[in-house]
Amino acid sequence: MDYTIFAVIIFVVALLVFGGVFLIRPRRPEAPPKAPPQEREDGAGTTTAEPEAAEEQGAGPVVVAPEPVPEAPPAPEIEMPPPSAGRLVRLRARLARSQNALGKGLLSLLSADRLDDSTWEEIEDTLITSDVGVTAATQIVESLRTKVKVLGSRTPEEVRGLLRAELLAQIETDQDRAVRTEPHAGGPAVVMVVGVNGTGKTTTTGKLARVLVGDGRSVVLGAADTFRAAAAEQLATWGSRVGAPVVRKDEGADPASVAFDAVSRGTADGADTVIVDTAGRLHTKTGLMDELGKVKRVIEKKTPVNEVLLVLDATTGQNGLRQARVFAEVVNITGIVLTKLDGTAKGGIIVQVQRELGVPVKLVGLGEGPDDLAPFDPEAFVDAILGDAE
Numbered sequence: 001m002d003y004t005i006f007a008v009i010i011f012v013v014a015l016l017v018f019g020g021v022f023l024i025r026p027r028r029p030e031a032p033p034k035a036p037p038q039e040r041e042d043g044a045g046t047t048t049a050e051p052e053a054a055e056e057q058g059a060g061p062v063v064v065a066p067e068p069v070p071e072a073p074p075a076p077e078i079e080m081p082p083p084s085a086g087r088l089v090r091l092r093a094r095l096a097r098s099q100n101a102l103g104k105g106l107l108s109l110l111s112a113d114r115l116d117d118s119t120w121e122e123i124e125d126t127l128i129t130s131d132v133g134v135t136a137a138t139q140i141v142e143s144l145r146t147k148v149k150v151l152g153s154r155t156p157e158e159v160r161g162l163l164r165a166e167l168l169a170q171i172e173t174d175q176d177r178a179v180r181t182e183p184h185a186g187g188p189a190v191v192m193v194v195g196v197n198g199t200g201k202t203t204t205t206g207k208l209a210r211v212l213v214g215d216g217r218s219v220v221l222g223a224a225d226t227f228r229a230a231a232a233e234q235l236a237t238w239g240s241r242v243g244a245p246v247v248r249k250d251e252g253a254d255p256a257s258v259a260f261d262a263v264s265r266g267t268a269d270g271a272d273t274v275i276v277d278t279a280g281r282l283h284t285k286t287g288l289m290d291e292l293g294k295v296k297r298v299i300e301k302k303t304p305v306n307e308v309l310l311v312l313d314a315t316t317g318q319n320g321l322r323q324a325r326v327f328a329e330v331v332n333i334t335g336i337v338l339t340k341l342d343g344t345a346k347g348g349i350i351v352q353v354q355r356e357l358g359v360p361v362k363l364v365g366l367g368e369g370p371d372d373l374a375p376f377d378p379e380a381f382v383d384a385i386l387g388d389a390e
């Protein structure tokens with residue numbers, strides 16, 4: 001009996017000792033949760049797990065199948081706008097639509113069997129309504145009267161030919177319409193864009209950058225319209241679309257210093273052209289003169305200003321012309337950009353503004369699209385007004 005109790009005690013003790021060893025294993029302190037192993041690209045394009053993770057598996061660097069890497073947000077796509085050549089011909093339908101009343105109206109009046117005084121008056125009125133201006137309208141009518149008298153009977157082609165020649169004579173000046181954007185030995189060409197706010201000045205600056213980039217040039221933009229923060233914002237968007245750097249400062253900063261920095265940047269970058277957008281609020285003539293004059297003078301400390309483009313809204317008629325005169329008095333305008341020609345039947349403003357300012361229209365805006373700015377070509381313009389010969 002004693003031996004049995006002793007054997008049971010031995011068995012129980014043995015059980016406790018072995019059970020303690022195998023069942024009650026000391027707990028390891030809990031490790032903090034591991035972040036998922038970071039992955040990196042090696043030179044060969046394979047993805048290797050971090051060494052720490054590999055070590056833990058006790059097998060040196062481990063090559064694992066590349067996992068889909070979350071896509072980085074796409075870099076803004078740089079656009080390649082179409083070149084400037086032939087743009088007006090491409091946009092001809094816009095012109096034909098807006099100027100149809102003028103062209104067709106004149107052609108039908110001139111084709112009447114009898115051209116009496118009242119018909120000639122109507123022709124003159126049609127021209128004046130299209131903003132050609134009284135002097136030019138009178139000249140056109142007088143010249144047409146003489147030619148029609150000499151001709152006697154008229155075929156539609158002859159009438160179209162006569163009118164085409166007269167309109168061209170009024171529109172075509174012998175001045176150079178090329179926008180001077182070629183860089184020179186000392187640095188980039190500088191174009192200043194001036195005009196009243198709302199005429200399409202900032203839009204034109206952006207569109208012009210696209211024209212130049214489309215023609216293979218490099219461009220830097222200067223947001224010197226510091227009066228309105230949104231103008232710089234707008235310009236930054238235009239610039240980013242074509243990869244053109246935009247130099248800007250805070251709202252209210254000195255426009256001349258922005259212009260200076262833009263030209264410095266253009267020179268440092270070896271850019272072809274720097275385009276400077278300016279503010280054009282017509283507070284007082286002196287204020288405007290001071291501001292634009294200073295911008296120009298400050299730029300000229302570095303390099304000449306090659307072009308001063310005045311942006312005019314074609315839909316504003318006489319009012320626009322008055323504004324144009326003020327600008328022409330304060331800065332030496334070298335070219336006119338006539339915007340919003342797609343929204344008016346008053347294409348005759350081209351004649352009047354060139355006459356008044358003695359400066360050629362160099363570019364025309366024919367819509368809100370980014371590539372709706374075209375070098376002005378008098379023949380394409382007149383042909384669009386008159387429609388195709390029947």
Ligand SMILES: Nc1nc2c(ncn2[C@@H]2O[C@H](COP(=O)(O)OP(=O)(O)OP(=O)(O)O)[C@@H](O)[C@H]2O)c(=O)[nH]1
Pocket residue numbers: 195196197198199200201202203204225228231279280339340341342343364365366367368372
């Ligand atoms: N239909 C049409 N709209 C145009 C044309 N050019 C510009 N616009 C529009 O005119 C409006 C004014 O253009 P902006 O470029 O902001 O005018 P802005 O003169 O720079 O005015 P600020 O930025 O205030 O200096 C915008 O809605 C343009 O899209 C054009 O040729 N045709």
